Amino acid sequence: MNGAAAPGSFTRRKPASERIIEPLLFLATALGVVTTVGIVGVLAYETVEFFLRISPVDFFTGTHWSASIKPYTFGVLALMSGTVLVAGIAIIIAVPLGLLAAFLLSEYASPRVRTVIKPMLETIAGIPTIVLGFFGLYFLTPNLLKPIFGDSIGTFSALSAGIVVGVLITPLIASISEDAMRAVPRGLREGAYAMGATKFEVVRKVVFPAALSGIMASIILAASRAIGETMAVVLAGGTQPQFTLDPLESVQSMTAFIIQISLGDTPQDSIQFKSLFAVAATLFVMTLILNLISNRVVSRFRTGY
Amino acid sequence: MTIKHRKRLGALALLATIAVGACSGGGATSAPSSGGASDAPGGASEAPASQAANLSGTVTIDGSSTVFPITQAVAEEFQIANSGVQVPVAFSGTGGGFKKFCMGETDMNDASRPIKEDDEGEGLACKAAGIEWIKLQVAIDGLTVVVNPANDFATCLTVAELSTIYGPDSPADLLWSQVRDGFPAEKVERYMPGADSGTFDYFTEEINGETDAATQFATQSEDDNTLVTGVAGSKYAIGFFGYAYYVENTDKLKALEIDGGEGGGCVAPTEATINDNSYAPLSRPLFIYPDVAKAKTRPELKAFVDFYLENTTALSAEVGYVALPDALLQEQKDTWAAAVGG
Incomplete structure (x- = not known):
């Protein structure tokens, strides 16, 4: 009931933990996403270099x-x-x-x-x-x-x-x-x-x-x-x-x-x-x-x- | 109540035993270090290096898996005598080791063939990086061709027959009967060391006439124990590796005699035949390549190589190789002393 009287003050008094948690969660998620993107990036880069030297057709159809x-x-x-x-x-x-x-x-x-x-x-x-x-x-x-x-x-x-x-x-x-x-x-x-x-x-x-x-x-x-x-x-x-x-x-x-x-x-x-x-x-x-x-x-x- | 008591006492006694055991265990392992290096514990031999107390640091070694057993044995004895020095020994093959050695990553390289002076990854890389190396022979190996003990048809193979099995043109489903008439019509299950190993280089050069030219239908491993397992597990398998790995596994493997085609007939690999070179063409020298420049500034590396040359006769025999003749060994010691100036 007090909160309803002063909504503005309620947001200002948001506890520190509430303010920290959102960026923290975001950071954790971002770390996972960045890692995945990084892995895919490195894989793609090196793979392209490989395919510049070896034809992809030989690679995917060769049995040896x-x-x-x-x-x-x-x-x-x-x-x-x-x-x-x-x-x-x-x-x-x-x-x-x-x-x-x-x-x-x-x-x-x-x-x-x-x-x-x-x-x-x-x-x-x-x-x-x-x-x-x-x-x-x-x-x-x-x-x-x-x-x-x-x-x-x-x-x-x-x-x-x-x-x-x-x-x-x-x-x-x-x-x-x-x-x-x-x-x-x-x-x-x-x-x-x-x-x-x-x-x-x-x-x-x-x-x-x-x-x-x-x-x-x-x-x-x-x-x-x-x-x-x-x-x-x-x-x-x-x-x-x-x-x-x-x-x-x-x-x-x-x-x-x-x-x-x-x-x-x-x-x-x-x-x-x-x-x-x-x-x-x-x-x-x-x-x-x-x-x-x-x-x-x-x-x-x-x-x- | 008494039973309960006794049980509890028993548990206590057990705990106490474990605790004492653990303590004495710890004591035992730390004894050499607290005992100091001066009294050369554990029969670590009479090496001069054992007098050089207070050495510390790490000597990093990589290279041939064939030389590995000797270096590992030397490293163990050295670490007992010099508790302050760590000597990790790896085996990524002679060639693999040289690549790391020439980038300055390791202090010494084990080699089952001489360094390739004009190879991009070896001699040339070393020169470019300013690495000052020296070649020291430490033992002789008789590269041993082995089959399963249950194999009752093959006792001796000629170089040409080995080439039929391991040559680059060998078919995927080669049968023993194609190697020699009279052998069973069973598929040859082939094992060989990885392409980074000096053993592979040496074998392909001697048998197939060209380094690295070999069949693509063999199971390869840099770990010689994997090859032992492979041959020990199948009646129609064949493999090859350093003599020491055969000596370690005589109960699981049968060594073949080799006919070098020089009129010597079939010769089995033994200490005597390897030493006098009659086990041809597969007996070969084994080397270490210490980094001279590093040895001049790092006493622990110099001490380690000194220790190596001092003990290689006993230890190479112990792990299954053939020791160098005294004169040849003295030559190595002189070369080393001249190189590091002392």
């Missing part, structure tokens, strides 16, 4: 990559196939596992079971990926994959890397999908039960479609995580760039190439150094496209309830 052994060839499809192969295997493994886990957690498990299982699942996501890489290289391949495939599978293989990355992203899918399923209003489920539906029918025909946008988002998020994963893929997948879709072969993913070149001593103006940025930019565009698709999918499948 040899950055350090003469004759130098830069066909990014060789690296891309490695990335796509590993991410593909990972998704094939993680989607069913993750979704089934999400169904269990959201629909079937008692609260007690959930409070135990969910944090355990999420622990997997917290394991440093280099550890998972070693797990793939020193346990998975020799003890599980070698007995199955014999000598046709190498020490380093896309399959081993794919499985490890699949394990890595399963909790991501499970967790986000579970959240989406639990957000489905209770009324929908009860309506279905009232019509005589069984629990499995409710899960399949009510909860799943209603949560689909969230589930799709989780899968696409997991896919971009898989594409960007580095250490596990370097360790388990190897460093041999080749254009192949054979999961038993050793591959080099785009991120693995970036690691290999940046660990050495590549001079700043060399073509190898520039190629890092071209590969990074390609990777960036790939995940950007995935994120755009994700946004599209989410809005398209969103069911209003």
Whole structure:
């Protein structure tokens, strides 16, 4: 009531914290935006320099990559196939596992079971990926994959890397999908039960479609995580760039190439150094496209309830 | 109640043990430093550098992953004797190391081949930057070609056969049967050091006839342990690296004999054959390149190189290389003493 009597004095007496907070928030946001713009700028600049020396057509259609052994060839499809192969295997493994886990957690498990299982699942996501890489290289391949495939599978293989990355992203899918399923209003489920539906029918025909946008988002998020994963893929997948879709072969993913070149001593103006940025930019565009698709999918499948 | 008590006592005792353990652990690690450098602890040998007390600073080293085990061993002993000096040793390959060395970023470079005098990134860059380098040989290596122990068909390869496997024209899906009739028709899984390594340079020059000319269908790594893992994991794999890495992993790898084609027949890499050069053409000298100008003004760098030359005989043998003959080693010591004026 006092405030209404003197609105002018109210604005003047705005507490210091109120005056500071807005610029502070703005600053924090701006920092993020500036960083992103800076990264995109550097990527674009160096990539253009790369394409002045190597034709983009050769880069995007070539299937042969040899950055350090003469004759130098830069066909990014060789690296891309490695990335796509590993991410593909990972998704094939993680989607069913993750979704089934999400169904269990959201629909079937008692609260007690959930409070135990969910944090355990999420622990997997917290394991440093280099550890998972070693797990793939020193346990998975020799003890599980070698007995199955014999000598046709190498020490380093896309399959081993794919499985490890699949394990890595399963909790991501499970967790986000579970959240989406639990957000489905209770009324929908009860309506279905009232019509005589069984629990499995409710899960399949009510909860799943209603949560689909969230589930799709989780899968696409997991896919971009898989594409960007580095250490596990370097360790388990190897460093041999080749254009192949054979999961038993050793591959080099785009991120693995970036690691290999940046660990050495590549001079700043060399073509190898520039190629890092071209590969990074390609990777960036790939995940950007995935994120755009994700946004599209989410809005398209969103069911209003 | 008594049980509770006992439990608590037990916990206390446990805590105390841990605490004491931690203390004594700390004491143990700090002992050499508090003990001073004069009494050369841990059997760090009779190096003259150990008398030079109160040295401090950092000696930065990069370069060949082949020389790395020796330098690392020397650095460890040196740091025990001189607790004030940090000696970080990296391995980005001979060529990679020279690039940093010639920009003045490192104090010394490990090399598994001589510096390329007229290479833009090496000799020319060094000269442009005014870096004064000196070449000192510290050991001999027998570059070792290895296969999986389960490989029962190959025991000896000729230089020509190695070139079939690692040459620039080798096909992507090369089979062992294409290397030699009678070998199984299985794909050759190839491993080799990265293009920045002196090992790669040396191997390609000796085997393929041109430095850096090699197949593009091999898995490359600057980290020789990755190559060990690769070959140890697959029956039809092949790889090569410095002798020391083979010596470290004789249980996981099988070394091949090499026929140099000079009428010597198949020769296995051993200390004796590497030393007398009968393991040809893959035995080669290993070097260090200290920065002379820096050594003149920084006693810790000079002390480190002194220490290196004094201990390389014992330590290079310990990590698996072949020590230099005495006369040759004395030559290196004289060269170094003349260069730094003392």
